[in-house]
Amino acid sequence: MRVIPIEGLPEIRAGDDVAALIADAADFEKGDVLVVSHKVISKAEGRVVRGEKLELVLREARRIVRRRGELVIAETRHGFVCAAAGVDASNAPEPGTLVLLPLDPDDSAARLSERLGVAVIVSDSFGRPWRRGTTDVAIGVAGLAPLIDLRGGRDAMGYELRSTEIAVADEIAGAAELVKGKTAGVPAAIVRGLSLAGEGTARDLVMPTERDLFR
Amino acid sequence: MRVIPIEGLPEIRAGDDVAALIADAADFEKGDVLVVSHKVISKAEGRVVRGEKLELVLREARRIVRRRGELVIAETRHGFVCAAAGVDASNAPEPGTLVLLPLDPDDSAARLSERLGVAVIVSDSFGRPWRRGTTDVAIGVAGLAPLIDLRGGRDAMGYELRSTEIAVADEIAGAAELVKGKTAGVPAAIVRGLSLAGEGTARDLVMPTERDLFR
Secondary structure: OEEEEOOOOOOOOOOOOHHHHHHHHOOOOOOOEEEEEHHHHHHHOOOEEEOOHHHHHHHHEEEEEEEEOOEEEEEEOOOOEEEHHHOEOOOOOOOOEEEOOOOOHHHHHHHHHHHHOOEEEEEEEEEEOOEEEEEEEEEEEEOOOOOEEOOOEEOOOOOEEOOOEEOHHHHHHHHHHHHHOOOOOOOEEEEEOOOOOOOOOHHHHEOOHHHOOOO | OEEEEOOOOOOOOOOOOHHHHHHHHOOOOOOOEEEEEHHHHHHHOOOEEEOOHHHHHHHHEEEEEEEEOOEEEEEEOOOOEEEHHHOEOOOOOOOOEEEOOOOOHHHHHHHHHHHHOOEEEEEEEEEEOOEEEEEEEEEEEEOOOOOEEOOOEEOOOOOEEOOOEEOHHHHHHHHHHHHHOOOOOOOEEEEEOOOOOOOOOHHHHEOOHHHOOOO
16 A cells, blocks of 8 residues: 655645645546545645634534633534534635635545545544544545444454454545645545455444433 | 565474564564564464353453453453454364464564564554444564654644654555465565654553543
C-alpha cells in the first residue's frame, strides 16, 4: 500500500470546483482511494461562518454528550460524536471565521467520486475517549465499503472470528493524515494498492443506538 | 509513505525469538517503523491460557467500564479501555485457549526495537464508542513519539492551532492493519517513509484521569 500526498492545491474558496482542482493536481490509478480533509469540502460548499463559537456548536449539535467548560463533545446531525460538533477555527479562511462540517459529507464524497472515478473518503480529526490525541476518521464515504465484515470468517487456525468488523475507512483516513499533516497545506492524499470492493457511506460507521453502550 | 506486509512468519510459540524471526522475514531501512500484532508477542511471551473467558477478563481488568451480557468493556492494567480487557480467542494457538495482552507491551516493543534497530509499535484491534468496527491502535511503542504535538503551531494561514495533538502511533497501527489483514497469517508490517522523531511509550496515549470526560 502506498499513501501519496496531493500537493499544489490552492486555498479553496466558496464555489470552487474541488473535483477539477484535484484532477489537475493528482494522477489517479484504478483502485485508488482519494482522502480529502473535510475543510476543503466545507470551504467549497460555503460552510464558513462568523459568530460566537459556543452558539454555533449548539446550533450544529443534535445532542450534547459531555461538556466541561468550553470543551463540548456533541453529536452532529450526521450522528458523529466529536468535539464542538465539528465547528473549528483552525485552517479557517479568515480571522473570526469558523468552519462547519459539510451538510452531507457522504453526498459530497459521492459527487467527487463520480467526477474523478475513484473511491473517496472525506476525513476529519476526532478525539477519542480514554486516549490522548486525535486520529483522522471518515465522515464521508463513496465507492467503497467502510466496514469489512469478518464475522463468520475463520482465522489461520480455522476458528470462527465471531465479532470482527474492521472500520477500514477510518484506518484509511488515518493513514492519509500521516502524509497530509496539519500545517503543510496538503489537504488530500491518495491511498493506492488496497483491494477494496463494495459500497457504503460514512453513516454505516455510526453505531446504532440499540447497540451503543456509550450513548 | 509505504506500508509493506511482512510475510512468511511461522506460527509463534512460547519462547520463540520474535526478533530473529522478523529479521529473517523482513528487510528494514533506516527510519522504518515495524508494526507487530500483539498476538505474536503474547504467544512468544507465554500469555496464552485456558479457562472461562469472563473469569479471565475480570482477572485481567483493573476496572469494568461497561457491561451488557457477555460484552465487557474494561480498563486493563496498562490503562487501555477495550473489549474483554484484551482477552481474545481469535487466532489463539489451540481450541479452548485464550490470548491475553502482553504484561508490558511497551517493554516488549523496546526489546524488539533494540534488537532490530527500528521503531516498533505493538498493535491491537480496539472498538470505539459511537462508531462501528474496530481500528488497530498502539498498545506498545518504542523509538518514536506516539503523539505529535501541534499545540502552539500555526496553520497555513498563520493562526495558532491550540488543541491539536495527533495520535500518530494509532494512525500507523491502523495503516499497518490495512495490509496485515486478519486471516491471511500476516501479523506484521513495515511503515516506511515517515519522518518521525522523538521517544515515548504507548502509556503516553492513555488519557490522564483528570482530563478524562468519559471515565
